[in-house]
Amino acid sequence: MSQVNVDAAARAPGKKAGRKPAFTEDDVLAAVFDERLDRFTMAAIARRLGVVTPAIYRLFPSREEIVVACLDRIAGGIRLPENETDWGAVLRLWADECWRVCEDFPGLSRVVYDYAPAFTRIEGIIAEYARALAVHGKTAGQAMFALDFIGDTVFACHLGVESLREVDGRGVSGFDRVKDAVASSSIIEPRESWRERGVVDAKIEFILVGLEHHWPEI
Structure with a gap:
């Protein structure tokens, strides 16, 4: 050093x-x-x-x-798949790790979108996940589609979660401002779970169900 x-x-x-x-x-x-x-x-x-x-x-x-x-330091701590029983387990691990690094390193989700080459810093990690998916019969193109789709979903969701958690100079959170802005008759019902991971997990499971029927390649 x-x-x-x-x-x-x-x-x-x-x-x-x-x-x-x-x-x-x-x-x-x-x-x-x-x-x-x-x-x-x-x-x-x-x-x-x-x-x-x-x-x-x-x-x-x-x-x-x-x-x-x-980014390299963060990437070095991402857990890699090891003998996962099926492709769904590999992708759930990927989603878990994407969420974890966003939680452990505030601001990461914004940097990933602001700094265009950010994803190139995890090229080796993506390759390891692609190899784990290949064991379960998935092509490199299919692996890239799934990893990109799930990664984008998790990082975008976390970006929104951070804005809900953010507290302004008056001590008011983004979530409180949402509640104040929503009319009582609105279909939008702000819930505390919006500030946590629950909605993300539902989206990931939805993606996995879709992949069971059709798995595009990129």
């Missing part, structure tokens, strides 16, 4: 230097996750680490490179 020793920007001649503060790539990524992956700034990371902003650029030449490093 590389490490940066942060020098003072300028020192008066003959002035004794104090102990140089140090930070690592891990420190930077931890600070990003604390700030939220979709909202961090280089200045905010520097403040958390107690250094000047230019010091961050010694490890990461750009904000995008930090985003990529964070």
Whole structure:
């Protein structure tokens, strides 16, 4: 792991230097996750680490490179399929892992949509899931369709869930604002489950039922 020793920007001649503060790539990524992956700034990371902003650029030449490093770190923790009994079990695991990383790393769902190359950071993971599906007779094209469909569903749903959970400066959540905006006679009935995973699971099971009858390829 590389490490940066942060020098003072300028020192008066003959002035004794104090102990140089140090930070690592891990420190930077931890600070990003604390700030939220979709909202961090280089200045905010520097403040958390107690250094000047230019010091961050010694490890990461750009904000995008930090985003990529964070995506790679997240990808490294995604659980891979192991001897799942059928293709449905493989896809449920995929849905579970997509939801879990969204929960563990707030802001990830937004970054996945804002940063176009994001999905390329999990190429190896997708390949492992495709191999697990191949064991159950699915082609690479079929695997890509199912993984993409389910991944999109989970990430899009989580993006909506985050907006419902978000609390504004007045202490009012997005869910409360929805309830206030819905007329009493509306077919829309806001439920607490909207802020959790229940609706997502129903959608995933619907997709799996559909795949039993027809499995497109991409």
